[in-house]
Amino acid sequence: MTAADRGAVAGRWRPVIAVAVTAVVMASLWFGHAPPRSAAAYARQAAQTVGYLRSQTQTARLWVDAVATAATTHQAASIALEEVEADATATAGRFAGWDPPPGADPVRDTVTGLGEEVTRTLGALRIAAHRDQWAACRDWRSHCPISLSGWAPLRTASPRRPGHEAQTRHAVRLHARHPLGHRRLHRHR
């Protein structure tokens, strides 16, 4: 019984298997964390970063709207705004930490600029929420870096809405230089 359970193959191949597994694990860790080196990869990351920033801004907007319609407690909304700001800071910081490949400096300027704007706005929002100045929060849309106008939150299920173009303003700017960026930005449609 014992011999049968032990299996015959294991012994000789064990070191080979161990090395192979380690190599695959190391490679995949690197794959997960390697900075984008090519212009295309950088543009993809740029588009993804803008997508995240937009997602975070939109989330903040939903919470502010919810407070405005008394649909949520102030505690829950403040917590959510803190989370959103922290996420945006992390998203923007991650992108800013990558060196742009040759010729991608304009992309970096656009996206890091947007990141700074978004984090500043969300930070102001968080402070206003902590001070319980919810009325001020409601006005923030007008100077929000990512346009939110024309986006009716609920009760509209149609995929094509007026104002959609405005949402992807930055996408279009990226598109002018990097077609890939444009494609990635439309992932959420």
Add this chain to the structure above:
Amino acid sequence: MLFGFTLGTLSAIGGFIDIGDLVADALVGARFGLRLAWVTVLAVIGIMCYAEMSARIALKTRRPAFDLARSRLGPRYALGGLIGSFLVTALLVMAELSGIALALQLASGVHYLLWVPIAAVLVFIVIWTLPFEATERIYGLLGLAMLVFVVAVWHLNPDWSRMWASATTVAPTSGESWPAYLFFAITLIGAQMTPYEMFFFSSGAIESRWRPKDLTEMRVNVIVGFPLGGLLAIAIQAVAFLVFFDAGIQVEHISQTVLPVALALGKVGLAIALVGVFAATFGATLETLFSTGYDLAQYFGWAYGEVQPPARATRFTTTITALLLLSTALALTTLNPITVTIYAVVFSSVLLPFAFLPVLLVGNDKRVMGELANGRLSNTVGTITLLLSIVVSAAAIPLLILTKAGAS
């Protein structure tokens, strides 16, 4: 009869919805709409089959299904499965504890890291003092609060034809890749077909002292409980779809899971949803801890169980306490619970065949099961589910790496 019925049903729902579902369903709904709802349907059918099988084994032998697993897998493979599930559970309990703490944070405004140790102490007290049945009943009942997600779907006035179109499409949404789509399909399977649901449903059958004559009652529980859990899961996907999809919002926090309910039903809805999240994560913490304790105790033949006072099952109690401490420490590292959940459910899906195969074999063992051995339906669905789980298990890690855990 009625009482036993509700108890089992609650256990089925409570077992189904946990942090994995709260995270994965909202994430998937926001990114893919209802285009992965079919995965939930498959997962419900698969888990119903195996939960019924393991409960039937428990009725017949009065021992949990996995008790007989070691002689089928052999000690080596069983040990591999055991170590794997121990690690996955540590991650999962960490995520569940964070889920409890995040629900309390949203309700109170106090930072979640302060709630983590409190949640852990609360869990420990419940393990130590309350009998199994009482705990199961309490969080099962509270878990019904999750039905608020189903109500929210209607209050969001959805375009039903668009929902249907999304639910009947098997393809990624535009801009998403196939690997990402498949990766999230696996995530959903890992979140919804969890081995501990089987453990728990079958242990519940033992602790409620069901006998072979209660077969019908047990089956009714399976047929009602698990589809209800699946309905809740699809409801979470649906509200995330309705609120987040068009806005291009990615789900990164538990607060976003409950946000649609607040938008649809206001503060009351939010409060009920938070109670539901609390109950689901709290119950799941107990369930995952216990199933790992059972797992280990059964492998080595230790005394186990909630029916015995802790001193009669000291190794069992010590193990789950140690696991709880480990998970609390993990939770306090401020690792993002959502990320940890995704990894945990993916690794859990890797281990699925190890959980399914022995149950299928014992269910067919005529010398153990006698007239309660598997019928044709159990075997057909069981075999298909097993094959599916093998495919999922093989594909999970490559897809995890390829999609960078769903990031692209």
Add this chain to the structure above:
Amino acid sequence: MTDHESLRFTLLDQQLVDADDRPVGRVDDVLLELPDDGGPPKVVAVLTGAQALGERMGGLTGDVMASVASRMRSGEHRGEPVAIPASLIGDHADLVKLTVALDDLPQAAGLERWLAHHLVEGLPGAGDARD
């Protein structure tokens, strides 16, 4: 009608319980002895505990398991796995039932007793380890 059964399904790896149905451990290995008269081998004892299991499995995992388990034990018999004489085995099928109580097997479940005595017993609400 066969009068013999599979060792694999009715003894090895199965749950051991004492006369009062309290869990003792698993049948982690089986000790066979070849009688001098040349008859078939006889099951002398069943071995239980992580040490027996580790020695049976072998390999790195098994060795580690066995040595850890052996270090955790105390008394004159440390170094040998816990053996329960075959004469104490009652019924065996998917459960192996002993004809004695757990308390009469001082070797078995040592960790359980140690933890009960040193760690758990002192805490409130633990119940009594000995009844």
Add this chain to the structure above:
Amino acid sequence: MGRVHDLRITRRPDQDGRPRGLFVAGLAVGGGRLAHAWGFAERRATGPWLLRMMTARAARAARYLPADRIVGWGPEVIRVRSDGADLPRLLDVVEP
């Protein structure tokens, strides 16, 4: 002749008819590992179909080797009187 996959044990009564202990009645020899591990070689299970089909050939190949035909019991090698061909199939020996 093949690998030993299982032992068949029996309780042999002594002269007074009291059970005297567990003895090895014979060996289960040959056939695949999985056929034995999954219980198909000794007719414990008849399903599921797919697993049975996977192991059917191996299960038919498994033989029962009674202890009285064994000449030498070694730790690695077991010597047998008679060749393998006339051994009964395990499937035919065990109860249906």
